[in-house]
Amino acid sequence: MTCRGIEDSLALYAAGAAIPPEVSAHIAGCESCRRLLAAMRQADAAEPPSPDRLRQIQAQLRADLKPVKPLPPARVFVLALLLIAAAAVAIGAAHLGIAGWEALGTLRRSVVFAVLAAGLGLLSVLLSRVMVPGSRVLLDSRVAVAGVFAILAPIFAILFDFHAEPTFVATGLVCLTIGIECALPVAAFSWLILRQGMVLQPTAAGALTGLLAGLSGVTVLEIFCPNPDRYHILVWHIGAAMVSTIAGAAVGWLADSLLTHKSIPSDGDV
Amino acid sequence: MVRYQNGDAAAADELVTRLSGRLHVFFASQLGNRAQADDMLQEAWLRLHQARHTYRPGEPVLPWIYAIARRVRVDYFRRRVRLERREIPTTEIQQVAQPAPAPGLPSFLELVAPLPESQREVLVLLKVNGLSLEEVARATSSTVGSVKQKVHRAYDRLRGLLPGGRS
Numbered sequence: 229m230t231c232r233g234i235e236d237s238l239a240l241y242a243a244g245a246a247i248p249p250e251v252s253a254h255i256a257g258c259e260s261c262r263r264l265l266a267a268m269r270q271a272d273a274a275e276p277p278s279p280d281r282l283r284q285i286q287a288q289l290r291a292d293l294k295p296v297k298p299l300p301p302a303r304v305f306v307l308a309l310l311l312i313a314a315a316a317v318a319i320g321a322a323h324l325g326i327a328g329w330e331a332l333g334t335l336r337r338s339v340v341f342a343v344l345a346a347g348l349g350l351l352s353v354l355l356s357r358v359m360v361p362g363s364r365v366l367l368d369s370r371v372a373v374a375g376v377f378a379i380l381a382p383i384f385a386i387l388f389d390f391h392a393e394p395t396f397v398a399t400g401l402v403c404l405t406i407g408i409e410c411a412l413p414v415a416a417f418s419w420l421i422l423r424q425g426m427v428l429q430p431t432a433a434g435a436l437t438g439l440l441a442g443l444s445g446v447t448v449l450e451i452f453c454p455n456p457d458r459y460h461i462l463v464w465h466i467g468a469a470m471v472s473t474i475a476g477a478a479v480g481w482l483a484d485s486l487l488t489h490k491s492i493p494s495d496g497d498v
Numbered sequence: 499m500v501r502y503q504n505g506d507a508a509a510a511d512e513l514v515t516r517l518s519g520r521l522h523v524f525f526a527s528q529l530g531n532r533a534q535a536d537d538m539l540q541e542a543w544l545r546l547h548q549a550r551h552t553y554r555p556g557e558p559v560l561p562w563i564y565a566i567a568r569r570v571r572v573d574y575f576r577r578r579v580r581l582e583r584r585e586i587p588t589t590e591i592q593q594v595a596q597p598a599p600a601p602g603l604p605s606f607l608e609l610v611a612p613l614p615e616s617q618r619e620v621l622v623l624l625k626v627n628g629l630s631l632e633e634v635a636r637a638t639s640s641t642v643g644s645v646k647q648k649v650h651r652a653y654d655r656l657r658g659l660l661p662g663g664r665s
Contacts, residue, residue: 235653236631236646237622255555263660264653268625270606277522285543286511295505296551359553361569362561362636375499426549428569429639488573 229254231261242268269456302363305356305421306349312417313444319409320448331454336387343383344447347376351440355418358433359425369432371441373473380446381466388458397456398462403453407445408470413477415441430480430487438476442469500555514543520627521567525605527622528571528615542570560629568619570639610652612659617652620645620647 229250234241241247247255255261281399299305321329332340354372357363367375393399418437427433449465501509521542525535545566553562606625610618623629623637629648635642 230648231657235650238653239621242625243628260657260660263655267609267656267660268606270609275522275526275532276519277539279534281540282514283542286514288540289510289543289547291504291508292547293507293510296503298554299552300501301554323508344555360548360562361565362558362563364632364636365639365641368641426552426566428565474649488576 230491231258234261238265238268239264244263253328256377277468283287299360299425302356302360305359305424306352308421309352309355309418309440310348312414312421313352313447316441316444317447317451320406320445321451324406324452325497326451327454328449329451331456339383339387340450343380343445344443344450347380347443348440348447349440350376351436351443355422355433355440356434358429358436359422359427361426361428361456369429369436373435376439376443377466377470381462384461384466385458388456388461390459391455393455393457393460396460399455400467403449403455403460403464404468404471406452407442407449407465408471409445410448411438411441411445411468411472414444415472430484431477432480433478434480434483435473435479438473439469441476442472445469445472499559501594503550503553503555517563518543521563523607523626524564524567524622525571527610527618527626528575533573538570538574541574542567558633558636560627561633564623564627564629564633564637565639583636594616609656609659613655617648617655620648621652624649 234251234254249317255265256277329337350372354367357366415437418440422437447463449468502513518539522535524538525538526532546563549566570650610621620634629637631642633647635645638645
């Protein structure tokens with residue numbers, strides 16, 4: 229038994245939980261752990277809240293105590309988010325055509341759409357958790373966002389070859405615009421879904437929503453755009469997802485700032 | 499909690515009575531100020547009330563409550579930063595009355611006061627609020643591994659701060 233080995237449960241021992249014999253043996257022989265456990269057993273310094281304040285809180289809650297219906301299971305929200313993305317892709321493909329789909333070979337088509345579908349699925353699951361306080365965190369939002377791009381970009385770089393393109397910027401801007409236009413409604417409808425819950429980290433939720441919407445835009449572009457140039461796809465198609473992610477994070481941050489300002493009363497109001 | 503969601507006034511009263519003490523310590527551990535902790539407690543209950551539909555029956559209650567309480571605290575500190583930037587004079591701070599600690603050792607909240615906020619928070623949630631590592635991870639939107647890392651760092655630092663230092 230090491231000092232580090234007992235630390236996971238030290239708070240429990242300090243609160244009175246039974247200490248296993250091997251832990252007791254270590255503590256008996258370790259001055260540092262003995263001091264730490266004694267310190268952790270010290271009384272909490274804070275006084276309880278005033279009874280008047282508790283009565284005030286209870287009265288406030290009683291004044292608006294309508295029954296509420298708990299949120300449906302997370303899978304309902306995952307499905308709803310995936311349906312929104314699927315609807316945007318279907319509408320986009322119907323309007324723009326499927327030249328890109330036809331230009332992709334079977335292997336590239338399978339890999340590209342499997343990766344995009346996996347990304348959309350992962351983001352839907354993460355968003356269904358972000359909207360419920362106290363949910364188990366599967367993956368940190370920043371890691372998820374970075375991971376999606378870190379997986380998507382190399383796969384696309386391997387699958388597609390370089391083709392010289394005289395109108396790199398002009399054609400690229402068309403794709404970037406289409407990608408963002410497809411992402412916008414997905415982001416808007418997804419945000420309406422998220423509002424059903426309580427988003428405690430709006431910037432992270434905004435980035436995830438933006439990326440979900442952006443990947444929907446990339447999916448539309450892969451179906452529509454027959455341009456096989458590696459750099460066109462990396463810069464303009466994946467770029468659309470990046471712009472959407474950054475915009476989502478910015479909107480979330482802005483909402484966070486405004487809500488924080490609004491939600492807390494000023495000193496004079498307290 | 500389910501009775502509270504169904505509009506049972508007695509259940510709401512019971513929740514407030516049973517949980518407010520621990521929530522108050524959670525806020526006071528960051529502030530050391532009773533009046534502000536009272537205000538934050540009230541704000542937290544209002545937000546919990548508004549968000550009560552987001553609790554799913556069968557899920558652990560404490561991570562849900564502390565996740566929202568944590569957000570109230572974050573908002574409070576942001577607001578305080580804004581007020582300080584505007585140079586509004588601060589009101590006289592009413593410190594929490596401290597119970598007499600054991601001779602030679604500071605009280606728990608005094609002990610953890612020098613720790614960085616994130617480390618202090620996990621220790622308070624574990625020791626004072628009685629949450630498990632998994633519950634702390636949920637409440638802080640983090641992973642169990644990340645919480646364990648913070649706990650180890652906090653203990654490592656506390657060992658150095660304790661009278662007598664490291665053995």
